[in-house]
Every structure is written in structure tokens, then in C-alpha cells.
Amino acid sequence: MSDSIFELVDNLPQKNVTTMMLKSLDSIVPGEWENTVGFVETIRKVTGETDEELIQQIGDRAVWLYNDKSQGYRRAMWLYQTVDRSDKALGSAALANKVGNKIPLVGGLLSKITPNPEKAQALDLSIKLVVELVAFCQINGIPGDSIGDFVGALGDYSGESLMRMAALVCVDGLIPLGPDFILKAQSTLSGIGPKDLESNSTFQGVSESIPGGNSKGKLDFIGESFGSVKGWMTDFVSSKNLSPEKVVKNLQGFLEFSDNKLDYVAAFIDVSTNYYEHTGTQTLARRLIERAFDEI
Amino acid sequence: MISLRKYLVALILSSCLLFTACSQQAPSRFDDAQQQSTSKGATAVVDTSQSGGTFNRYFPDGNSQYERIYSQEKKGFAEAKLKVGGKEIAILSISDTSNNPSAIAKFKESSSKISGYPAVTQGSSGTAVLVADRYQVKIRSKDSSFSESDRQAWLSKFDLRGLSKLK
Numbered sequence: 001m002s003d004s005i006f007e008l009v010d011n012l013p014q015k016n017v018t019t020m021m022l023k024s025l026d027s028i029v030p031g032e033w034e035n036t037v038g039f040v041e042t043i044r045k046v047t048g049e050t051d052e053e054l055i056q057q058i059g060d061r062a063v064w065l066y067n068d069k070s071q072g073y074r075r076a077m078w079l080y081q082t083v084d085r086s087d088k089a090l091g092s093a094a095l096a097n098k099v100g101n102k103i104p105l106v107g108g109l110l111s112k113i114t115p116n117p118e119k120a121q122a123l124d125l126s127i128k129l130v131v132e133l134v135a136f137c138q139i140n141g142i143p144g145d146s147i148g149d150f151v152g153a154l155g156d157y158s159g160e161s162l163m164r165m166a167a168l169v170c171v172d173g174l175i176p177l178g179p180d181f182i183l184k185a186q187s188t189l190s191g192i193g194p195k196d197l198e199s200n201s202t203f204q205g206v207s208e209s210i211p212g213g214n215s216k217g218k219l220d221f222i223g224e225s226f227g228s229v230k231g232w233m234t235d236f237v238s239s240k241n242l243s244p245e246k247v248v249k250n251l252q253g254f255l256e257f258s259d260n261k262l263d264y265v266a267a268f269i270d271v272s273t274n275y276y277e278h279t280g281t282q283t284l285a286r287r288l289i290e291r292a293f294d295e296i
Numbered sequence: 297m298i299s300l301r302k303y304l305v306a307l308i309l310s311s312c313l314l315f316t317a318c319s320q321q322a323p324s325r326f327d328d329a330q331q332q333s334t335s336k337g338a339t340a341v342v343d344t345s346q347s348g349g350t351f352n353r354y355f356p357d358g359n360s361q362y363e364r365i366y367s368q369e370k371k372g373f374a375e376a377k378l379k380v381g382g383k384e385i386a387i388l389s390i391s392d393t394s395n396n397p398s399a400i401a402k403f404k405e406s407s408s409k410i411s412g413y414p415a416v417t418q419g420s421s422g423t424a425v426l427v428a429d430r431y432q433v434k435i436r437s438k439d440s441s442f443s444e445s446d447r448q449a450w451l452s453k454f455d456l457r458g459l460s461k462l463k
Contacts (some may be wrong), residue, residue, distance in 0.1 A: 004324075004326070004330045006324055006326045006330070007324070010324075039324075039326070040325075047419070047421065047436075048420065048421055048438075049419040049420060049421060050420075051419055051420075054418070054419045056325060059325070059326050059329070060326060060328075060329040061340075061396060063326050063329040063330055063333055064329060064332075064333040064338075064340040065340045065341075067330070067333040067334050067338070067340070068333070068338075068339050068340035068341055070339070070341060070371075071340060071341060071370060071371075072370075139368075140367060140368045140369070140370075141348060141368060141369035141370045142369060143366035143367055143368055143369040143374075143375075143376075144352060144366035144369070145349065145352050145353075149365075149366045152365050152366070153365060153366060153367055156365050156367070156377070158384075287368065290368070290375065290387060291368060291370070291373060291375065291389075293422070293436065294373065294375060294387070294389035294391055294432075294434050294436070295373060295389075295391045295393075295395065295396050295399060295432070296396065296398075296399055296418075
């Protein structure tokens with residue numbers, strides 16, 4: 001397990017199931033996400049600078065900032081990694097020989113997958129959204145002096161952050177839960193108790209970082225957070241004219257499946273990709289590099 | 297026969313070596329920073345540093361053409377984006393150099409000034425001033441339409457005098 005920020009960014013894959021999935025969603029957020037990998041390459045892309053001495057200074061300062069635990073970057077990285085790792089039994093290794101062409105989601109591969117019950121899926125979606133909110137604050141602080149400044153910063157998502165949110169809406173919302181995924185998630189959240197939350201494996205992984213004290217408080221926090229981002233998600237879906245059918249067409253760019261197997265598609269993506277960790281690492285590196293250049 | 301066995305043993309041993317070597321991460325130009333910053337007591341931000349929130353009031357306001365969006369606020373550091381028509385054209389920041397004292401050195405070698413404060417250009421995209429020998433105010437272009445003279449003009453729009461009195 002890599003511990004340094006430069007190794008984490010250097011080790012991001014150029015191509016695997018995660019990047020194929022994200023690329024298939026490009027037309028939903030056109031041109032926003034480019035799979036920039038490698039720490040030095042990321043410094044060059046983010047800053048536009050080419051002077052090696054300057055790149056060294058920026059990278060060194062970024063390494064220092066990342067390693068200072070009080071700065072929140074490590075916690076944010078842990079969150080992105082942990083929320084994506086609850087079950088990766090069918091990881092890249094099993095699929096390595098299939099990468100290059102479309103992955104056929106049929107026969108043997110299909111039998112290895114178990115779709116998540118709707119309640120678990122709705123909870124996963126809500127918890128991932130809360131993780132994004134908490135990680136955002138760990139990485140950026142709470143910018144500005146007003147709620148408006150903060151909401152403005154949140155609404156300013158672009159690049160790999162916007163792609164992460166697009167993927168969340170598509171593969172953790174529309175595909176497993178259907179067009180009314182927001183309503184379903186909300187009714188799940190209001191219908192469950194702290195015990196249900198505690199038994200969810202995604203929650204178990206990240207529980208300690210979710211504000212609220214006990215499980216009841218955390219459940220309330222998840223509900224409130226979901227409520228506050230609901231408007232943004234609704235706007236996103238309507239402005240992009242998104243539907244499960246549209247997302248299916250995108251996903252069929254890298255995955256072969258029949259239209260009546262959407263719950264299997266969602267489960268397959270869940271166990272074979274780590275798009276939160278992948279794009280989260282890219283987001284964190286970008287913010288860290290921006291700050292490092294400002295401070296040197 | 298013996299030589300074949302020797303050959304095989306050598307081959308296996310060297311494969312093992314190669315395999316072990318490949319599974320290690322290659323040395324990096326950032327190894328020194330990694331080692332120093334993870335040694336006991338190392339810290340990137342000092343306790344005596346100003347809080348980031350105290351810097352917000354010294355930033356220039358946006359206007360009908362330029363949108364200013366605060367983007368980061370951490371101890372000793374505040375940052376905002378400048379956008380025109382939804383497009384990011386520059387990054388504005390104030391940082392407390394007590395967290396990174398080596399940042400001051402470049403100003404000592406410079407004779408240019410903005411609003412009376414020592415100024416430098418940095419790389420191809422940055423311009424900065426040093427206020428009260430402590431606070432670095434920097435603007436970085438994110439789009440070629442935002443030139444060096446734009447950076448200089450926007451630097452003078454910060455409340456640099458106010459910032460110079462911040463203790």
C-alpha cells in the first residue's frame with residue numbers, strides 16, 4: 001500500500017475497467033475528465049509550468065502538505081479509498097485479460113455477480129454522497145465567509161470532480177434504482193433506523209469520519225446532507241436529460257449486456273471499479289498542487 | 297547436465313531478483329521531501345500561522361464581468377478562483393510564509409514593486425508580492441488571455457495595506 005502522494009498518483013492506472021467505465025460516460029460531461037496519471041505529469045497539467053526546478057519545488061511542498069495530518073488530505077484520501085473498497089472480490093485481476101475489447105457480461109462472469117438489494121443500493125448512494133461532502137471539506141476547508149461562498153465552491157465542480165458526481169448519479173443512482181432514484185434514496189433514509197445503517201458494509205468502512213456522534217446522529221447527518229444536495233442532483237439529471245436508457249447506451253460502449261440486466265450491470269460496476277478512489281486521488285492531487293504552487 | 301542445472305539455478309535466482317526489484321517502487325525525485333516530511337515532529341503548517349479565514353477580507357471583490365469564487369481555506373492559506381463567463385482565468389491566493397519561509401528568498405533578489413511591495417514573477421504563470429515580510433499574495437493565470445499585466449493590476453486590487461497591518 002503506497003503511502004506517499006506521488007506514488008499514489010504515479011500508480012494510477014492508464015487503462016482498466018474503471019477508466020473504461022469513466023470514458024464511456026464522457027458524452028454526459030463532455031471533455032471534463034482526462035485520465036491524467038503520474039505526479040509530475042499532473043503538476044505540469046495543473047500548473048502549465050515546464051521549468052524542472054519549479055516543478056520540483058511545487059512537488060516537494062505538495063508532499064509536505066499531504067504528510068501533515070492536520071491538513072486533512074490523508075483523511076480525504078482514506079475516505080475515497082475506503083468507500084470504494086467494501087467489496088472488490090471481482091477485481092481487475094479477474095478481468096485483466098478482457099481489457100482491450102468490450103467486456104461481455106454474460107455466462108460465467110454473470111454468475112459471479114449478485115445484485116444488491118434496493119435498500120443497500122440506496123444507502124450506498126447516500127453514503128457516497130456524504131463521503132464526497134466530508135472529503136471536500138477535508139481537502140478545501142470551508143472556503144469563504146458565508147454559506148453562499150461554500151455552496152458556490154461546491155457548485156463549482158469541474159474536471160474529475162464533476163465526472164465523479166456524474167458517475168455517482170449514473171451507476172449508483174439511475175442504473176440500479178431507476179429514474180426516481182432520488183425519491184427512492186430519500187424514502188430509504190427516512191424508513192430505516194440506526195441498526196440498519198450499522199449493518200451496511202459501506203457505512204461500516206467510513207463510519208468514523210461521518211459527523212453526528214452515534215449512529216442515530218450519523219443517520220440524521222446523512223439524511224440532511226442528501227436533502228441539501230438533492231436539488232443539485234435533480235438539476236444535473238434534467239439539464240443532461242439523463243435516463244437509465246441513456247446511461248445504458250453509454251455503458252454499452254465498454255460493456256456487453258442485455259437491457260433487462262441492469263441490476264447486474266450495477267453490481268458488476270460496483271465490484272470491478274473504484275471510480276471514487278481513482279478520480280478522488282486526481283482531485284486531491286490537483287488541489288494539493290494548486291495550494292503548493294501558491295505557497296512556494 | 298551439471299552445467300544445465302547450474303544454468304537453471306542461476307536463471308531462477310536472477311528471475312527472483314528481477315521480480316523483487318520490479319515489485320519495489322522506483323526511486324523518486326520527491327523521496328527527500330517524503331523522508332523529511334514524515335520524520336518525527338515535521339509539520340507543513342505551524343501553530344502560530346494565521347487562520348485562512350482572516351485573509352478573505354483582503355481579496356478583491358468580483359464585479360459584473362469577473363466572478364470571484366472562494367475555493368480553498370486552510371490554516372495559513374486562502375484561495376479564490378477568478379472566472380469570466382464561467383471560464384476560470386486566474387487563481388488568487390494569500391498565504392502565510394511562516395509555514396514555508398523559503399518562499400521569501402525570491403523577493404530579496406527582486407527590485408520590482410507593486411503598490412510599493414516587493415514583487416516577483418514565478419514561472420510562466422505567476423506573479424506575487426510580499427506584504428509585511430510575511431504574507432505572500434499571488435495570482436496565477438489559468439488562461440493565456442489573463443496576462444502578466446492583468447496579474448499586476450489585480451494584485452494591486454487586494455487590500456495590501458490592510459493585510460500589512462495583520463498581526
